[in-house]
Amino acid sequence: MEVRKIGVVGAGQMGSGIAQVAAQAGYEVVLRDLEEGYLERALTSIRRSMGKLLEKGRLDQETHDAALARISTTLHLSDLGDCDLVVEAIVEHEPAKLELFRELDGLVKPGAILASNTSSIPITRLAAGTRRPERFIGMHFMNPVPLMELVEVIRGHLTDDETAQTVLRVARRMGKTPVEVNDYPGFVSNRVLLPMINEAIQCVMEGVATPEAIDQVMKLGMNHPMGPLALADLIGLDTCLSIMEVLHRGLGDKYRPSPLLRRMVEAGLLGRKSGRGFYRYDEKGNRI
Template structure:
């Protein structure tokens, strides 16, 4: 099937980024969330990102205006009835995702594809909740979505070839590089990345080094663009914890046990850039403060 209309559920950092790249690729987009405030912040994030592309000459004024014109905001799930593809980008909580997909599966047209941007939860489990496992797939985008080329494509046990082919084509049209991985907890990216971040938190908790030293070692010694604690703040400590819990529960090995410090910081509401404080402190624009 040819995808023309895309729905994105969740207007946070990931959802707004997905909506932006879909609109830039020429798709008609409905960006949906539960509150006008979240939608307004999501649209402002898209405007700011497109504006930077315009300033750098990566977009013409016409392309900028057309992309914005393709995005429609909504508070109503019913506005996704005619979507060809719906991409979920809500909180990394299995129960919340299953509830959403049960509603979407009963709402969207029979030929529509449902996709999850989950970073760790098994796709086969979510697909079953949707009631249409043949037309369900994982599309794991990376933050920041407009800049990161990778999309992990994860087939569930019953995902059809037609669904896989359609989603791969959509990802490529968005300018992404789709890489297929198997449906295991954390897939490839977070099965490798999150234990590293978790170990960095544990090293900090044990007093082996300061947060600055830990990040500097990984930047200068391993040539990483940012250190693991900086990256945790960018991703969100609550998301990191949720992924580690999925890995620990799904794979059953102690090496995936979340660090007590990570859990304690999430309990305290210190979630990183989105709350202004995590391992580091940030201003209202998300810039790190001295």
Template sequence: MEIRKVLVIGAGQMGAGIAQVAAQAGLEVVLNDLKPEFLERGMGTITKNLSRDVEKGRKTEEEKAAILARLHPTTNMGDAHDAQLAIEAATENMEIKKNIFRQMDEVLQEGAILATNTSSLPITEIAAVTSRPELVIGMHFMNPVPVMKLVEIIRGLATTDEVYKTIEVLSKQMGKVPVEVNDFPGFVSNRVLMPMINEAIYCVFEGVATPEAVDEVMKLGMNHPMGPLTLADFIGLDTCLAIMEVLYEGFGDSKYRPCPLLRKYVKAGWLGKKTGRGFYTYS
């Protein structure tokens, strides 16, 4: 199947990034969210990213204008009924995602592929609420989407080979490197990354070291470009907690138990960079 038109649901950090790379790949993109102000913010982010590319000589003004012309923000999902693919990039919550998939299943034409950008939730469970589980697949992009090359592609129990191949080809068209991963909690990226972040939080919680010291050790000693606590703030501590909960529930192993300090920060509304306060303070 050739993908020409894509519906992206969610104009936040991930959704806006996915919409941008899809439009850069020459696809018509319908960007959908609940409120006009969310769409304005998402389109503002995309415009800012493209303007930076023009300033640095990576794109021309004409290319920027052509990319923006392929983006169509709307609060009405029905505007994308003829899309061949929908990519859901909503918050990491199973009930919210299931509800969106029911809507996409109803709105999109027969034969359209439904993808989720979930970072940890089971594809098979999401697919089960649709009438087309064989056309449901995971496309886990990395943040920031326009920069990071990896896309984890996750098959559900019923996903067909043809759907996998279509998404693999499309990922390459979008300038990404697709890697096939099986449908287990956290897939590969977050099954490895999140326990490391959680352990770094335990180091602070138990008084082993300050956040600055933990990050410095991992940057200088392990050659990480960013310390785990800075990265947690960047991802969002609420998202980190949600993924740890999925791992803990999915495997039933105490090694995935979220650190109490992570829970406390989330309850306090200290979610990281997006709220101005996490393990660090942001102006």
């Protein structure tokens, strides 16, 4: 199957990044969200990101301009009807994703592939909400999408070979390295990463060390480019909690979310996007 046009549902940090790398790869892109303001913020973010690549010489002016011209935005799911591949990148909440995929299933053309950027929810469960489970797959990008090389590709129980091979080709054309993993809660990346973040949060709660000290230990001692608590702020503490809840339900009690993580989410301390998490941030997301 040839993919020429890609739909992206959700214009947040992940969705805007996916739209950007798809457009840079030469695909026509339709980016959809619920409010015009979200779409405007996404386009601003894409322009800023691509502008940095242009300044660094990683894009030339012609490629930069052509990629931006390939991105259109919409408030209407029906505008994704002629897409060959639609990637969902909305909130990490299973009922919301299932509702979206049921609607998309009735709107997009019969041969189109539906993909979820979910970071933890089993693909087979999401695929079961559609009438095309053989053309349903997980396509889990890493954050920030324009810079991170990995895409986890997750087949559901009924995903067919053609769908998997098509998505692998699309990911490679986007400049990514796709890695196929099996359909378990959290897949590989978040099954390994989120318990580490959760344990770092537990260390804060128990007074083992300050957030700064914990992050410094992991950066200097384990050579991590970013400490786990700064990374949690980047991901969003609400998203971290959602992933831990999926892991807890699917894999057992050792994945129980830290009570401090729950309290911080309840207090609206979500990380960079709210201006405060384990650290404080300005309007541009820079740490202060």
